[in-house]
Amino acid sequence: MGKVTNQAGRGNTPPRLSLERFLTWLRRHPEFGAFAGTVVVFIGFSITATRFLTPDSFAGILTVAAELGIVAAGITFLMISGEFDLSVGSVLGVAAMIFALTVKAGWPVLGSWIVALLASASIGLINGLIVTKTGIPSFITTLGAMMFWRGILLAVTKGFPIQFFPKTMPPMFFALNGRFVGQFRTSALWFLGIVLLINLILVRTRYGNAVYATGGNRDAARVLGVTTDRVKLINFVISAVLAGLAGCIQFARFLSIDPTRGVGLELEAIAAAVIGGTLLTGGAGNLVGTLFGVLLVGMVRSGLVQSGAPAYWYQAFVGLIVVVAVIVNTRLRRWALG
Amino acid sequence: MSDQPLVQMVKISKSFGTVQALKDVDFDVRRQEVMGLVGDNGAGKSTLIKILTGVYPPDSGEIYFEGKKVKVSSPKDARDLGIETVYQDLALIPLMSISRNFFLGREPVKQFGPVRLLDKRKMDETVKEVLAEIGIRVRSPDEEVAILSGGERQSVAIGRAVYFGAKLLILDEPTSALSIRETHKVLDYILEAKGRGLSIVFITHNIYHVYSVADRFTILEHGSKVAEFSKGEVSAEEIIEIIRSGHQVATDNNGGKS
Numbered sequence: 001m002g003k004v005t006n007q008a009g010r011g012n013t014p015p016r017l018s019l020e021r022f023l024t025w026l027r028r029h030p031e032f033g034a035f036a037g038t039v040v041v042f043i044g045f046s047i048t049a050t051r052f053l054t055p056d057s058f059a060g061i062l063t064v065a066a067e068l069g070i071v072a073a074g075i076t077f078l079m080i081s082g083e084f085d086l087s088v089g090s091v092l093g094v095a096a097m098i099f100a101l102t103v104k105a106g107w108p109v110l111g112s113w114i115v116a117l118l119a120s121a122s123i124g125l126i127n128g129l130i131v132t133k134t135g136i137p138s139f140i141t142t143l144g145a146m147m148f149w150r151g152i153l154l155a156v157t158k159g160f161p162i163q164f165f166p167k168t169m170p171p172m173f174f175a176l177n178g179r180f181v182g183q184f185r186t187s188a189l190w191f192l193g194i195v196l197l198i199n200l201i202l203v204r205t206r207y208g209n210a211v212y213a214t215g216g217n218r219d220a221a222r223v224l225g226v227t228t229d230r231v232k233l234i235n236f237v238i239s240a241v242l243a244g245l246a247g248c249i250q251f252a253r254f255l256s257i258d259p260t261r262g263v264g265l266e267l268e269a270i271a272a273a274v275i276g277g278t279l280l281t282g283g284a285g286n287l288v289g290t291l292f293g294v295l296l297v298g299m300v301r302s303g304l305v306q307s308g309a310p311a312y313w314y315q316a317f318v319g320l321i322v323v324v325a326v327i328v329n330t331r332l333r334r335w336a337l338g
Numbered sequence: 339m340s341d342q343p344l345v346q347m348v349k350i351s352k353s354f355g356t357v358q359a360l361k362d363v364d365f366d367v368r369r370q371e372v373m374g375l376v377g378d379n380g381a382g383k384s385t386l387i388k389i390l391t392g393v394y395p396p397d398s399g400e401i402y403f404e405g406k407k408v409k410v411s412s413p414k415d416a417r418d419l420g421i422e423t424v425y426q427d428l429a430l431i432p433l434m435s436i437s438r439n440f441f442l443g444r445e446p447v448k449q450f451g452p453v454r455l456l457d458k459r460k461m462d463e464t465v466k467e468v469l470a471e472i473g474i475r476v477r478s479p480d481e482e483v484a485i486l487s488g489g490e491r492q493s494v495a496i497g498r499a500v501y502f503g504a505k506l507l508i509l510d511e512p513t514s515a516l517s518i519r520e521t522h523k524v525l526d527y528i529l530e531a532k533g534r535g536l537s538i539v540f541i542t543h544n545i546y547h548v549y550s551v552a553d554r555f556t557i558l559e560h561g562s563k564v565a566e567f568s569k570g571e572v573s574a575e576e577i578i579e580i581i582r583s584g585h586q587v588a589t590d591n592n593g594g595k596s
Contacts, residue, residue, distance in 0.1 A: 024478075028480065028482070200455075204458075205447075205456060206447065206454070209442055213431050216432070216433040217431045217432070220427075220428035223393065224413070225412075225442075225443040225444075227414075283431070
């Protein structure tokens with residue numbers, strides 16, 4: 001990830017105590033905590049779970065992490081601009097349902113996919129408009145949206161799952177979530193591409209600067225000429241579209257969708273972002289942190305099962321990690337700022 | 339008039355609901371002068387400035403910039419005209435790096451095919467130069483603004499305005515949260531900006547701070563202009579007395595001024 005070269009390679013500063021330099025570096029790289037946590041958990045499970053160090057096991061972790069990660073990437077982007085989206089789990093369900101119903105009705109798969117993403121974008125746009133035009137906190141707005149769209153989903157399907165068993169698998173399904181090497185799925189490539197793209201936008205574009213500024217201090221950003229409402233609106237749409245994409249990808253894996261798909265996902269995604277160093281209050285964070293955050297969550301999920309622990313422990317473990325990660329990140333930050 | 343003011347605000351009025359914040363206020367700033375805008379809390383100083391910088395639209399009144407009538411409907415409009423504002427708490431964004439703050443909204447970019455990416459090298463080098471000029475020492479322009487003191491933040495924000503070729507610099511309470519030593523640094527830096535040809539509006543409660551650097555003063559009270567003085571005509575104590583009593587006790591100087 002270029003961490004080590006970054007740390008050593010700032011040639012134009014005079015040599016100083018290496019600890020001090022490391023702290024300075026750490027302050028600017030909160031994702032390091034998630035990286036370290038990932039390494040620790042990885043080593044732990046390598047010892048406790050016998051089949052953990054196998055390609056199939058890695059593929060299993062990636063499959064879980066990629067689908068969660070695509071949602072978490074959008075959430076991270078939105079959280080950095082200072083807003084939440086609790087409706088992503090419902091959006092994922094709605095998008096997957098639209099995708100499933102239209103494909104089943106014989107639509108071309110590409111067309112169905114685009115319609116599902118457009119529907120997601122519309123939900124994101126509505127969320128964003130409500131938040132920016134009325135000033136209602138996004139926590140409330142998207143809590144309402146989460147319940148509303150979940151309710152619509154349940155009402156339309158009457159609670160029954162929808163299945164799709166084609167005679168030949170459409171190529172679009174392979175593109176979305178097929179196995180390309182062994183048990184490794186293309187969803188991991190989608191996730192990686194999205195992480196790289198959003199991180200590039202954040203770190204190296206004007207828009208990225210506007211996103212950090214909007215979340216860091218909205219009033220200051222506004223008087224400095226950043227159109228903060230527009231930034232938020234765009235990020236709400238991106239967050240929803242990525243949730244919808246994750247829904248389509250998940251449907252391409254299961255070939256079935258039940259109307260409770262994605263329940264609780266919003267909190268897992270926020271947890272992954274927070275583990276990765278994204279501030280709940282906005283203004284700081286990055287996608288590399290979220291990448292390690294979802295890997296950590298994915299590893300915990302399959303590692304616990306492989307270690308023979310009952311699956312119930314998964315939530316407790318993730319909860320623990322979130323709190324520890326935030327405490328460590330906050331302490332480190334305060335310590336480093338002196 | 340040969341010496342045309344840089345900014346002229348004519349008969350500006352503004353109400354918020356039933357509260358009249360400004361009543362027919364005239365305000366002007368000449369070229370390369372420091373104008374002290376003073377008055378008690380709620381006198382209308384901030385409202386007047388927010389109208390000039392496009393945060394609020396006025397209910398009535400006109401604004402002239404460099405002799406031309408202008409409509410300032412957003413902070414970006416103001417910036418494009420060359421009006422740069424440094425707010426006390428909103429000068430910089432603490433969580434962002436110094437160089438990202440410095441160039442916020444005006445980042446230099448390099449074209450790579452269809453995409454434009456930030457020119458990080460240019461950003462960092464410019465910021466290093468500006469920081470060296472101001473006399474702020476940091477390890478790297480990549481450092482967060484959070485490590486800078488209040489005075490350093492004000493100075494960086496002023497340096498930014500100068501760098502981007504502002505013609506009018508508006509400072510909203512730039513010294514109110516600063517130590518004595520830092521206050522003097524910022525006041526020196528204001529004079530330096532003036533020396534480079536900028537006009538400055540200095541909004542404050544602290545008459546002694548503004549008195550040492552201002553050329554003229556405009557005193558607001560309950561949304562109206564109660565007095566306007568050149569520095570030679572009035573002492574700091576007299577200005578304080580006018581603000582304290584809420585009306586002008588000395589002779590009316592307005593006639594020959596504008």
